[in-house]
Amino acid sequence: MHYLVTGGAGFVGSHVVLALRDAGHSVVVFDNLSTGHRAAVPPDVPLVVGNLSDQALLNTVMENAKFDGVLHFAALSLVGDSMRVPFTYLRQNYLNSLQLIELCIHHAIRRFVFSSTAALFGTPEQQPIMEHATVNPGSPYGESKFLIERVLHWAETIYGMHSACLRYFNAAGSDPMGRAGEDHRPETHLIPLAIDTALGRRPALSIFGADYATADGTCVRDYIHVTDLAHAHLMALEQIETRSVTYNVGNTTGFSNLDVIRAVERVTGRNVNWSWAGRRQGDPATLIAGSERLRRETGWIPRIAALDDIVETAFRWRLTHPEGYAAPLPAMSPATGMDMPAIPLGADFPLPGAAEEFYRPASP
Numbered sequence: 001m002h003y004l005v006t007g008g009a010g011f012v013g014s015h016v017v018l019a020l021r022d023a024g025h026s027v028v029v030f031d032n033l034s035t036g037h038r039a040a041v042p043p044d045v046p047l048v049v050g051n052l053s054d055q056a057l058l059n060t061v062m063e064n065a066k067f068d069g070v071l072h073f074a075a076l077s078l079v080g081d082s083m084r085v086p087f088t089y090l091r092q093n094y095l096n097s098l099q100l101i102e103l104c105i106h107h108a109i110r111r112f113v114f115s116s117t118a119a120l121f122g123t124p125e126q127q128p129i130m131e132h133a134t135v136n137p138g139s140p141y142g143e144s145k146f147l148i149e150r151v152l153h154w155a156e157t158i159y160g161m162h163s164a165c166l167r168y169f170n171a172a173g174s175d176p177m178g179r180a181g182e183d184h185r186p187e188t189h190l191i192p193l194a195i196d197t198a199l200g201r202r203p204a205l206s207i208f209g210a211d212y213a214t215a216d217g218t219c220v221r222d223y224i225h226v227t228d229l230a231h232a233h234l235m236a237l238e239q240i241e242t243r244s245v246t247y248n249v250g251n252t253t254g255f256s257n258l259d260v261i262r263a264v265e266r267v268t269g270r271n272v273n274w275s276w277a278g279r280r281q282g283d284p285a286t287l288i289a290g291s292e293r294l295r296r297e298t299g300w301i302p303r304i305a306a307l308d309d310i311v312e313t314a315f316r317w318r319l320t321h322p323e324g325y326a327a328p329l330p331a332m333s334p335a336t337g338m339d340m341p342a343i344p345l346g347a348d349f350p351l352p353g354a355a356e357e358f359y360r361p362a363s364p
């Protein structure tokens with residue numbers, strides 16, 4: 001099969017590109033490299049550098065290659081950031097995806113895999129979170145992803161386009177063969193930050209919130225190895241031959257932020273210098289996936305399920321890529337780095353008083 005992968009130079013997208021190729025498919029990556037990396041795309045995979053909002057370019061790409069399906073990753077994806085610039089998130093994620101889906105219908109592309117998120121459940125009443133749990137996004141990021149799920153619903157109902165909405169829990173780790181890894185700039189995710197702190201590349205790590213209703217007071221998350229997540233996409237592609245599907249994709253086990261620090265200390269053999277900080281706005285206390293539907297319907301099983309093993313792959317990639325992907329990118333917020341005219345952070349509206357302190361960009 002021949003697939004177009006938007007955002008294929010990013011963390012999850014680049015691992016899915018590897019999985020697709022390992023399975024014998026051919027791939028074209030479409031990415032504006034605002035947060036992704038040229039070096040994350042294998043040299044023999046065509047990379048179209050462009051903005052999703054550039055419909056003429058996308059149209060040309062689709063005209064020149066007959067794609068069997070599209071896998072759509074390109075998006076702004078930081079929960080905390082979306083609380084600062086909500087309309088930037090809603091506008092870019094929703095409008096770009098809407099246009100992409102319309103173009104797919106225009107070009108009779110009938111398979112669409114969408115990177116959705118656990119963030120659309122907000123603060124769920126029950127754990128683990130099943131697909132039928134109430135959708136109640138706790139952030140503009142989660143809301144933007146849910147809006148796209150609704151577009152896909154109508155794309156199927158009216159045009160017969162089959163889609164898979166994969167609601168990721170916390171993607172982590174790196175390709176076990178060392179071909180790709182996690183390199184966000186700035187980095188905001190717990191595992192890579194804790195690893196860099198253990199390695200002395202960062203002076204300290206802040207843990208956001210000590211007073212959540214969890215066993216140790218810190219947030220609990222379900223970490224899913226990015227390669228297992230990538231394989232879920234292959235499974236989903238098989239399913240959407242005949243119908244549309246929605247799956248929660250996680251390990252079904254929760255780890256607190258302190259559990260993660262301890263895992264990083266075990267794996268690296270070093271201490272993580274951390275301290276308490278206030279809550280980060282938009283963070284729910286606990287997100288644990290109920291992934292039975294995916295397992296039952298597709299046979300998918302996470303292969304790198306233990307937290308230490310997930311951390312180990314991330315650690316190994318960091319050791320072999322101390323600067324991440326080669327050329328350093330200019331420091332930028334993902335919210336201003338995408339393809340709409342640059343909007344300064346916080347420019348949606350002035351932030352209400354204390355909101356500023358909830359977003360803590362990683363110290364250089």
Ligand SMILES: O=c1ccn([C@@H]2O[C@H](COP(=O)(O)OP(=O)(O)O[C@H]3O[C@H](CO)[C@H](O)[C@H](O)[C@H]3O)[C@@H](O)[C@H]2O)c(=O)[nH]1
Pocket residue numbers: 077078079080117118119168169170171188189190191193205206207208209219220221257280283287
């Ligand atoms: O310096 C830090 C960074 C993170 N955290 C905490 O670590 C936990 C995990 O945070 P991450 O930033 O690593 O991940 P998120 O849970 O915020 O978000 C991830 O998972 C979400 C779904 O659960 C979305 O998919 C989102 O795009 C993806 O980044 C949270 O409690 C967060 O507050 C800290 O304490 N200190």
